[in-house]
Amino acid sequence: MTTDGGAVTTLSDGIDVRQPAGLRTLFFTELWERFSYYGMRALLVLFMVTPPQQGGLGFSTAEAALVYGNYTMAVYMLAIPGGFLADRWLTASRAVLIGGAIIALGHFTLALQATATFYLGLILVAVGTGLFKPSISVLVGSLYARDDERRDAGFSIFYMGINIGAFLAPLVTGYLAQGAGFKAGLASAGIDPSTSWHFGFAAAGIGMAIGLGVFFRQSQLFINTENAARSDAPADDPAAVRDTLLIVLATAVLAAMMVMSDWPGFGWMRTVVLLVPIVAIVWFATRGTAEAQRIAAILVFFLAAMIFWAIFEQAGLSIALFANNLTHNEIAGTTFPSAWYLALNSLFVILLAPLFAALWTRLGAAQPSSPVKFSLGLGFLAASFLLMVPAALLTADGKVSPLWLVGLYFLQTVGELLLSPVGLSTMTKLAPVRATGLVLGIWFLGSAFGNKLAGVLGAGFQSTDANALSRFFLDQALFVAIAALVLLAITPLVKKWMGGVR
Numbered sequence: 001m002t003t004d005g006g007a008v009t010t011l012s013d014g015i016d017v018r019q020p021a022g023l024r025t026l027f028f029t030e031l032w033e034r035f036s037y038y039g040m041r042a043l044l045v046l047f048m049v050t051p052p053q054q055g056g057l058g059f060s061t062a063e064a065a066l067v068y069g070n071y072t073m074a075v076y077m078l079a080i081p082g083g084f085l086a087d088r089w090l091t092a093s094r095a096v097l098i099g100g101a102i103i104a105l106g107h108f109t110l111a112l113q114a115t116a117t118f119y120l121g122l123i124l125v126a127v128g129t130g131l132f133k134p135s136i137s138v139l140v141g142s143l144y145a146r147d148d149e150r151r152d153a154g155f156s157i158f159y160m161g162i163n164i165g166a167f168l169a170p171l172v173t174g175y176l177a178q179g180a181g182f183k184a185g186l187a188s189a190g191i192d193p194s195t196s197w198h199f200g201f202a203a204a205g206i207g208m209a210i211g212l213g214v215f216f217r218q219s220q221l222f223i224n225t226e227n228a229a230r231s232d233a234p235a236d237d238p239a240a241v242r243d244t245l246l247i248v249l250a251t252a253v254l255a256a257m258m259v260m261s262d263w264p265g266f267g268w269m270r271t272v273v274l275l276v277p278i279v280a281i282v283w284f285a286t287r288g289t290a291e292a293q294r295i296a297a298i299l300v301f302f303l304a305a306m307i308f309w310a311i312f313e314q315a316g317l318s319i320a321l322f323a324n325n326l327t328h329n330e331i332a333g334t335t336f337p338s339a340w341y342l343a344l345n346s347l348f349v350i351l352l353a354p355l356f357a358a359l360w361t362r363l364g365a366a367q368p369s370s371p372v373k374f375s376l377g378l379g380f381l382a383a384s385f386l387l388m389v390p391a392a393l394l395t396a397d398g399k400v401s402p403l404w405l406v407g408l409y410f411l412q413t414v415g416e417l418l419l420s421p422v423g424l425s426t427m428t429k430l431a432p433v434r435a436t437g438l439v440l441g442i443w444f445l446g447s448a449f450g451n452k453l454a455g456v457l458g459a460g461f462q463s464t465d466a467n468a469l470s471r472f473f474l475d476q477a478l479f480v481a482i483a484a485l486v487l488l489a490i491t492p493l494v495k496k497w498m499g500g501v502r
């Protein structure tokens, strides 16, 4: 073991898996940012549909679902202009600081009690996350040289931080917003207990403020490293202002198209979202330049991720409904809230991420390439929906065992760990130095579209016809399995397009 201040870990057989010192700071900063994101997200729909007498907004479920879908899409879509602004103007470190401050401000705005401050708060959180989210991953990537074999392991550890935040947050904000004990405490302090929601939102803001504090203490270190890296990169482009405006405009058009795709007669716009990347892959791959081929590879990963999230993100919709309506939610005679299943995903990430990190480190140069990891990720996702086919058939005889959903989340989380942290890592490897933020933005655009499509696909769920339900799962499982096989088949090509990057 060495003593350069790195976060030192040694596997039992003495293999040195030391990670760079900066990873610790980024791990905790992102843990708290995700605490704020998922803590607020856990309350959002509940707050919107709760009647005003109980402190909510009194929206219908349909209205709330619309706000929720478009908000979660906007959060990830704004990573495009956010990443680009970081590349061209701000640097990733400053984007993290400014974005983090805007996010905290957004949550504190949600802590105020008016409909106008509600929308303003959502806008601030989305804008701030657009700046913060791609840049924090850019900084993780900047800790490693391009061929450093520890990169995927580092991202797996970072991903664990994300999920520690995601796991703890709903417990804290949920207790503040809905806990009977906290409400009684408010009442005895002479505060109206129906304002409890806003304490939940404030807790999210405090989480982000802690994250900002963690990062601020080390920010000079990151600013110096970034300046050093950028000094080798090509000089500023005079067209930067024009490009910035174009990117902002293109994002606005995309967002508008996705919102419009909900209108009757406009559903075809969603097909466009699938077809454009396929056409673009072919176009870039046949350009012949190394740069264009790398873009083709990035787009393959983008498309695979979009398909992945479109199934995975149904956790809050079709899977939540399956949990609520068709599962026997009881352990040892005690019933538990169906929302608890959601925590299984974060819990499995926390348990499995260190194993994956150790595996990638141990395999070193012998680890599978990113396209192979991606197809395995899609394969596990397909298996998770395939598992639900017999579960769905069994619902004909009544509610089924919780173990089906435990199995689903286990398989999905293995898939997620093969795809999501690996994707972050691969994007930071493939991107040109001055465009890493933009490339991460494109990566998160896959999440934005995926979230939107999850809403569309999940709407096909119903709990009354077991046969139809089994088809619902089977069709999607087959679609994802085909996507996994296609990706596996084109892996040699994708590897060639990646130009030596694994």
Ligand code: GLN
Pocket: 034, 162, 309, 420, 444, 447
């Ligand atoms: N759960 C991960 C996170 O919050 C990945 C989300 C995504 O890319 N859709 O960062």
